[in-house]
Amino acid sequence: MEEGKMDENEWGYHGEGNKSLVVAHAQRCVVLRFLKFPPNKKKTSEEILEHLQNIVDFGKNVMKDFLGENYVHCGEVVQLPLEFVKQLCLKIQCERPESRCDKDLDTLSGYAMCLPNLTRLQTYHFAEHRPILCVEIKPKCGFIPFSNDVTHEMKHKVCRYCMHQHLKVATGKWKKISKYCPLDLYSGNKQRMHFALKSLLQEAQNNLRIFKNGELIYGCGDALSPVADLKELAHHLKPFFFPSNGLASGPHCTRAVIRELVHVITRVLLSSSDKGRAGALRLGLQGPRVCEASPFSRNLHHQGKNTPEHSGLPKGCLLYKTLQVQMLDQLDIEGLYPLYNRVERYLEEFPEERKTLQIDGPYDEVFYQKLLDLSTEDDGTVAFALRKVQQYRVAMTAKDCSIMIALSPYLQGTSSDQRPVIPSSRSRLAFSVSVLDLDLKPYESIPHQYKLDSKIVNYYSKTVHAKDDTVRSTRFKEHEDCTLVLHKV
Numbered sequence: 001m002e003e004g005k006m007d008e009n010e011w012g013y014h015g016e017g018n019k020s021l022v023v024a025h026a027q028r029c030v031v032l033r034f035l036k037f038p039p040n041k042k043k044t045s046e047e048i049l050e051h052l053q054n055i056v057d058f059g060k061n062v063m064k065d066f067l068g069e070n071y072v073h074c075g076e077v078v079q080l081p082l083e084f085v086k087q088l089c090l091k092i093q094c095e096r097p098e099s100r101c102d103k104d105l106d107t108l109s110g111y112a113m114c115l116p117n118l119t120r121l122q123t124y125h126f127a128e129h130r131p132i133l134c135v136e137i138k139p140k141c142g143f144i145p146f147s148n149d150v151t152h153e154m155k156h157k158v159c160r161y162c163m164h165q166h167l168k169v170a171t172g173k174w175k176k177i178s179k180y181c182p183l184d185l186y187s188g189n190k191q192r193m194h195f196a197l198k199s200l201l202q203e204a205q206n207n208l209r210i211f212k213n214g215e216l217i218y219g220c221g222d223a224l225s226p227v228a229d230l231k232e233l234a235h236h237l238k239p240f241f242f243p244s245n246g247l248a249s250g251p252h253c254t255r256a257v258i259r260e261l262v263h264v265i266t267r268v269l270l271s272s273s274d275k276g277r278a279g280a281l282r283l284g285l286q287g288p289r290v291c292e293a294s295p296f297s298r299n300l301h302h303q304g305k306n307t308p309e310h311s312g313l314p315k316g317c318l319l320y321k322t323l324q325v326q327m328l329d330q331l332d333i334e335g336l337y338p339l340y341n342r343v344e345r346y347l348e349e350f351p352e353e354r355k356t357l358q359i360d361g362p363y364d365e366v367f368y369q370k371l372l373d374l375s376t377e378d379d380g381t382v383a384f385a386l387r388k389v390q391q392y393r394v395a396m397t398a399k400d401c402s403i404m405i406a407l408s409p410y411l412q413g414t415s416s417d418q419r420p421v422i423p424s425s426r427s428r429l430a431f432s433v434s435v436l437d438l439d440l441k442p443y444e445s446i447p448h449q450y451k452l453d454s455k456i457v458n459y460y461s462k463t464v465h466a467k468d469d470t471v472r473s474t475r476f477k478e479h480e481d482c483t484l485v486l487h488k489v
Contacts, residue, residue: 006080008084008087008088008091009091010025010026010027011023011024011025011088011091012024012026012092012095013095013096014031014117015209015216016036016096016097016100017437018036019035019103020033020035020036020439021034021036021092022034023088023092024117025117029116029117029120030114030115030117031116032078032080032114032115033075033112033113033114034085034105035048035106036103036104036105037103037104037106038102038103039104042106042108043106044109045108045110045111048106048109048111049109049111050361052077052111052112052113053077054360054361055113055438055440056074056076056113057364058361058363058439059072059073060072060074061363061365061367062367062368062371062440063325063397066281066321066324066325066394066398067321067322067325067435068321071318071321071433071434071435072438073116073434075113075114075115076113077111077113078111078112079110080110081110082107082108082110085105085107085110089107117214118134118434118436119132119134119136119211119214119404119406120134120214130408130411131212131213131240131408131409132211132212132213132214132406132407133210133211133212133237133240133406133407133408134210134211134214134406134407135210135211135261135404135405136209136210136211136219136402136404137200137207137208137265137402138206138207138400138401138403139182139185139207139319139322139403140160140182140207141159141161141399142182142183142186142322142323142326143159143183143186143286143323143326143327144156144157144158144159144288144291145329145332146286147330147331147332147334147335148335149331149334150332150335151334152334152457152461154457154460155332155457156288157291157292158291158292158293158460159181159182159183159291159293159294160453160456161180161181162294163293163457163459163460165177165178166460166463166464167455167456167459167460170459170463176203177203178200178203178205178207179199179202179203179295180196180199180200180203180207181199181291181293181294181295181297182196183290183291184196184199184291184294185197185269185319186319187289187290187311188270188312188313188319190266190311192296193266193270194262194266197262197265198258199295201230201233201258201261201262202230204218205220206219206220210236217236218233218236230254231254233258234253234254234257234258237258237260237261238253238257240407240424240427240429241257241260241261241426241427242256242257242425242426243426243427260424260425263424264407264422264424264429265405268405268407268422268431269319269403269405270314270319271314271317271422272314272315272317281324281327281328281372282324283324283327283330283374285323285327293464318435319403322398322403322435325394325395325397326398326399327395328371328374328391328392328394328395328398329392329396329399330376330388330391331392333449333450334453336392336446337447339378339384339388340385340389340446340447340450342382343357343382343386343389346382357386359386359443360443363440367390370387370390371387371390371391392446393441393443394441397438397439397441400437400441401436401437401438402435402436402437403434403435404433404434404436405431405433406431406432406433406434407431408431409427409428409429410427410428410430419431419432420432
């Protein structure tokens with residue numbers, strides 16, 4: 001970043017999460033990512049620099065090895081003119097969702113991360129003038145806890161995402177419960193995956209966003225956002241999937257275009273386009289393959305049909321690799337929390353050891369190698385407790401990452417385009433896949449996760465499950481009161 005050439009008018013608001021905000025350059029395919037903090041919790045420039053460098057190192061030394069070289073973009077830390085940062089902050093303030101304005105952009109350090117704009121620039125080089133479609137999916141946790149430490153039986157039957165939906169709607173975070181269930185997407189069964197993706201399109205929440213040429217065209221920021229329009233989305237997508245314009249407008253056209261999008265995304269998610277460090281993790285999927293709360297499973301159950309087979313994910317695909325990293329959470333938060341307390345007691349006695357334990361970094365090859373020890377036999381040591389805590393943090397990171405799928409019309413005979421190609425009914429699309437939001441989850445968030453887990457399960461058990469039990473009980477009593485009369489014929 002050249003200091004004399006930084007103009008805030010060349011940058012626009014791109015999006016933000018709980019801890020960072022992103023702006024995109026109008027012409028160049030780059031974004032700047034700034035940290036955010038509550039007004040009363042500012043950090044020094046040195047702390048911010050170390051924080052950002054840790055993010056880069058964690059991506060480079062850990063997640064690239066777990067997920068694959070081409071999927072992970074680490075970026076670099078840059079220092080920007082303070083005046084540019086201040087003016088940029090003023091410029092974008094009006095575009096920020098109200099629900100995110102409880103934290104302020106860091107305007108004092110001048111440090112940010114510079115990354116490729118994955119809604120526009122892809123893993124492989126290709127002609128910039130081509131239209132680009134980018135689908136961002138936050139798939140969430142794809143398995144049901146299998147740990148013997150789980151005390152709530154409900155957690156062995158219903159996935160975290162489906163339970164959390166009810167609490168989020170009750171607290172006003174979202175207006176409507178989504179039919180999406182992560183276990184359907186991670187099943188590898190195309191029928192279940194199609195249902196999961198259609199459910200995300202119907203109720204995107206913050207789990208799905210779609211960009212066209214870098215501009216957001218579908219998705220919402222919070223419960224106050226306007227309802228997304230599938231008809232308008234289909235209008236944007238039509239040239240990608242039906243370039244010859246063979247479809248008229250109307251409901252049939254919308255359904256056909258959305259169906260093509262869902263089928264193409266499914267094929268991309270099941271594709272294997274990066275080898276990575278093969279076999280770094282070998283965690284077999286344990287526990288139920290189906291979530292009892294999934295509307296897909298419930299509908300089939302009501303029809304007297306069995307849920308389709310859990311086909312399994314191809315071992316080279318990104319969903320499989322992501323699921324493997326998620327399953328580093330072998331103990332669940334209930335089994336992990338006592339181990340966290342063991343580490344805390346040790347740190348209270350020996351606070352100077354925090355750096356040696358690598359809790360705040362550095363996230364290097366030594367840190368990575370310790371993650372590969374998957375033994376669950378507790379020998380009572382701090383070393384065992386720490387290893388499980390670090391594995392849990394990495395697992396939580398994978399549970400909250402985003403997958404970016406970029407699609408653009410394939411131009412036959414373009415030798416510079418080395419990207420894989422996926423066919424749709426009427427077109428061929430070059431594609432690439434990337435992963436975002438790979439910051440290691442903070443050590444300090446573990447007590448919050450423990451309390452939140454209990455809150456989610458208790459709310460679900462007291463409201464939704466109790467209601468189901470009442471319905472079942474009523475049906476039983478109705479049958480109990482029946483009298484069977486036999487007439488002689």
